[in-house]
Amino acid sequence: MAARSEIVAELAARIRRIERAGTYQAPNIEDDVEVPAASALTSLWPNMASLRGRLVEWLANAKGAGATSLAVLASQAAFAQDLWVVIDGRKTLHGPGLVPLSLDLNRVVLVRPERPQDVLWAVEQSLRTRGVGVVVCEVDQLTPAAFRRLQLAAETGGTLGVLLRPERMRQQPTWAEFRFLVRPLAMRDIEKSSGAIKPRRRLLVELLRAPGNFTAKAVIVELDDANGRLCMVTQLASAATAVRATGA
Amino acid sequence: MPLAEAQALVETSPSTSHRSPPHLDLEVHFELHDPVADQACLRGIAQACEYFSPLYGLEEADSPECVLLDVTGCTHLFGGDYGLATGLVTQLRAQGLHVRGSVAPTIGAAWAVAHFLARSTEPTVVAAERLPQALNPLPAAALRLSHKTLNRLGELGLQTVGQLRALPRSTLPSRFGPELLKRLDQAFGDETELLVTQSTPIPLVAQWAGEWSLTTQEAVQLIVQELLEELLNRLKPKRSGVRQLLCGIREPGGRTHEFCVDCVIPTDVAKHLLEMLALQWERRLLPEEIVFVRLEATLTDRMQVRQRDLFGHALDGDDQREVVALLDRLSNRLGTQAVVRTRLVPDAQPELAVAYDAWTQTEYQSSSAKVRPAETLTPSTIGLLFPTTLARPTHLLTPPQEIEVSIAGPEGAPLSFYWDRYEHRVIRSWGPERIETGWWRDAPIARDYFRVETQTGHHFWLFHQFHAEGWFVHGTFD
Numbered sequence: 096m097a098a099r100s101e102i103v104a105e106l107a108a109r110i111r112r113i114e115r116a117g118t119y120q121a122p123n124i125e126d127d128v129e130v131p132a133a134s135a136l137t138s139l140w141p142n143m144a145s146l147r148g149r150l151v152e153w154l155a156n157a158k159g160a161g162a163t164s165l166a167v168l169a170s171q172a173a174f175a176q177d178l179w180v181v182i183d184g185r186k187t188l189h190g191p192g193l194v195p196l197s198l199d200l201n202r203v204v205l206v207r208p209e210r211p212q213d214v215l216w217a218v219e220q221s222l223r224t225r226g227v228g229v230v231v232c233e234v235d236q237l238t239p240a241a242f243r244r245l246q247l248a249a250e251t252g253g254t255l256g257v258l259l260r261p262e263r264m265r266q267q268p269t270w271a272e273f274r275f276l277v278r279p280l281a282m283r284d285i286e287k288s289s290g291a292i293k294p295r296r297r298l299l300v301e302l303l304r305a306p307g308n309f310t311a312k313a314v315i316v317e318l319d320d321a322n323g324r325l326c327m328v329t330q331l332a333s334a335a336t337a338v339r340a341t342g343a
Numbered sequence: 344m345p346l347a348e349a350q351a352l353v354e355t356s357p358s359t360s361h362r363s364p365p366h367l368d369l370e371v372h373f374e375l376h377d378p379v380a381d382q383a384c385l386r387g388i389a390q391a392c393e394y395f396s397p398l399y400g401l402e403e404a405d406s407p408e409c410v411l412l413d414v415t416g417c418t419h420l421f422g423g424d425y426g427l428a429t430g431l432v433t434q435l436r437a438q439g440l441h442v443r444g445s446v447a448p449t450i451g452a453a454w455a456v457a458h459f460l461a462r463s464t465e466p467t468v469v470a471a472e473r474l475p476q477a478l479n480p481l482p483a484a485a486l487r488l489s490h491k492t493l494n495r496l497g498e499l500g501l502q503t504v505g506q507l508r509a510l511p512r513s514t515l516p517s518r519f520g521p522e523l524l525k526r527l528d529q530a531f532g533d534e535t536e537l538l539v540t541q542s543t544p545i546p547l548v549a550q551w552a553g554e555w556s557l558t559t560q561e562a563v564q565l566i567v568q569e570l571l572e573e574l575l576n577r578l579k580p581k582r583s584g585v586r587q588l589l590c591g592i593r594e595p596g597g598r599t600h601e602f603c604v605d606c607v608i609p610t611d612v613a614k615h616l617l618e619m620l621a622l623q624w625e626r627r628l629l630p631e632e633i634v635f636v637r638l639e640a641t642l643t644d645r646m647q648v649r650q651r652d653l654f655g656h657a658l659d660g661d662d663q664r665e666v667v668a669l670l671d672r673l674s675n676r677l678g679t680q681a682v683v684r685t686r687l688v689p690d691a692q693p694e695l696a697v698a699y700d701a702w703t704q705t706e707y708q709s710s711s712a713k714v715r716p717a718e719t720l721t722p723s724t725i726g727l728l729f730p731t732t733l734a735r736p737t738h739l740l741t742p743p744q745e746i747e748v749s750i751a752g753p754e755g756a757p758l759s760f761y762w763d764r765y766e767h768r769v770i771r772s773w774g775p776e777r778i779e780t781g782w783w784r785d786a787p788i789a790r791d792y793f794r795v796e797t798q799t800g801h802h803f804w805l806f807h808q809f810h811a812e813g814w815f816v817h818g819t820f821d
Contacts, residue, residue: 178666195734204670217677294796296820
């Protein structure tokens with residue numbers, strides 16, 4: 096009879112094999128090739144539909160960085176037919192800005208709590224509900240206990256929880272399955288004349304945390320948020336390379 | 344309303360004071376025409392008349408403007424026809440309404456007299472024997488005829504009811520259609536006209552008054568549960584459920600606390616309603632002693648019937664039920680206006696381009712289409728409203744935040760600005776997009792919007808205001 100440690104090792108190897116098999120191998124893409132939003136991110140996020148019952152964190156360094164658009168675009172592909180609950184504690188989300196991201200506002204329950212302490216309650220209640228596909232919320236501080244509660248609630252309801260958080264939370268422990276960091280890149284290399292160019296912007300998306308794969312990966316995408324199109328600019332091996340390449 | 348008519352009104356009532364077109368020196372009060380609200384208001388007025396007669400209703404018209412009462416057998420209680428009419432007019436006038444009242448043997452005659460004979464100071468009573476004398480001199484419009492018929496009569500020089508009655512009856516339908524003869528007969532009582540009565544809903548109330556006050560929450564819950572079951576048992580034969588429940592509790596000192604429970608779809612589950620009440624209690628500080636509890640189902644609706652499979656499970660699964668329960672929980676704990684559906688509105692002013700409808704106040708359907716299509720903008724309409732070069736931000740700051748702009752570029756966009764503790768240097772900009780609203784708005788705007796990209800790659804939506812000079816951040820492209 097095999098030793099206990101051998102069984103554990105064998106199981107671990109099997110899990111790794113399964114995870115590798117599900118990983119999307121990005122093809123060699125030339126610069127500025129337009130691809131669907133989902134495909135642009137699948138190199139980072141292998142199987143979006145399998146994220147039911149999980150939490151995903153999107154970190155951004157400041158307002159206007161593009162994390163909300165990217166998070167919506169990434170989730171929208173797999174959860175287009177589901178009901179979305181968006182908790183908007185700051186009361187700033189603007190419907191006309193979300194429509195180009197292919198978000199059907201008829202399927203969105205917008206929750207605007209008056210008190211900050213109601214935000215987490217609303218998130219947990221929504222995550223715990225079967226029938227809700229995605230719960231999006233902007234949260235700042237989260238205690239480990241509260242974070243764990245959210246993760247358990249997502250597991251119970253089979254709901255994808257999308258948490259939008261500031262970059263300074265990067266060092267905090269997380270119960271999210273995936274953690275992304277979004278950094279906008281100034282388009283210095285593009286002609287600076289006003290009006291002539293479409294208002295596109297480039298975003299560096301780093302994968303900081305993923306199950307079974309802790310190697311940092313990054314892609315640079317170009318987002319046209321007037322119509323929700325993503326262009327894969329380049330495929331980079333690691334976050335450090337990406338940062339060096341763009342001079343950010 | 345034509346301008347000349349509105350002008351005449353303004354001249355006679357100078358008290359109205361509101362914004363006017365800049366080229367007219369008038370003080371006009373502008374209100375949007377809302378026929379549904381008008382009718383609802385008129386129904387409320389009719390309901391208030393129940394004191395004078397149990398049979399009341401509205402006139403049958405596309406835009407009713409008359410309340411009708413069948414006062415047969417009621418007038419002696421108020422000192423006769425005139426006493427009843429005077430009492431009614433006085434009561435309505437006390438509410439600030441301009442009223443013209445009349446009592447006549449038929450609905451048609453009462454309508455004609457109220458519109459063309461009665462004075463605003465006192466009601467007019469027309470006895471049955473004096474009906475021809477009263478109606479004959481009135482204009483043909485007193486017969487509630489259509490514009491088409493009235494125009495035709497006018498062309499022929501037939502001005503009064505008396506002139507019409509003098510014509511041979513047999514020729515009227517062929518010359519003017521069946522409407523004229525029908526209205527004439529209705530006015531003079533030769534043809535029956537029914538009053539479509541409006542019934543006052545009987546309030547669904549269950550209440551408890553105790554000799555001893557309740558001091559624990561468990562005791563209150565027990566009483567409320569009993570009252571709920573009583574209410575729901577009364578609704579069961581009608582196959583109806585509760586959509587809105589008003590709960591009132593009274594302290595020994597007489598102070599009353601009231602709160603309302605709203606449900607997305609009608610429910611007949613006492614446990615669910617009790618849970619919603621508990622969520623309301625969590626938001627409030629309940630009194631230490633309670634001597635009176637009252638529950639009223641203020642809004643009821645037919646229960647939604649769902650087809651079930653062979654094993655008794657609903658075919659659309661439990662997920663929809665859970666979603667509805669979630670919406671109820673969120674609405675009752677956070678408030679109905681905090682759980683909303685976003686509706687795009689074709690308005691140029693960004694703050695007004697979105698409306699929010701509470702989920703508890705909109706029609707919820709378990710199917711995929713959860714909103715009436717007419718209320719939403721289609722993607723093609725959105726494309727027309729917000730062209731791709733004029734994308735709107737994902738986050739809109741309300742109110743816009745004023746910023747310091749160092750210097751503006753040649754096309755008007757700022758080269759740098761200071762906001763949120765940082766200085767932002769602009770490297771690219773798109774615009775201006777001018778948004779200017781009309782003078783009829785309470786607060787018209789005139790702004791030049793720019794989308795800017797800063798040196799750090801962040802995108803903001805700024806505008807320059809004309810009336811009160813200044814720059815503002817209005818949104819972020821997050």
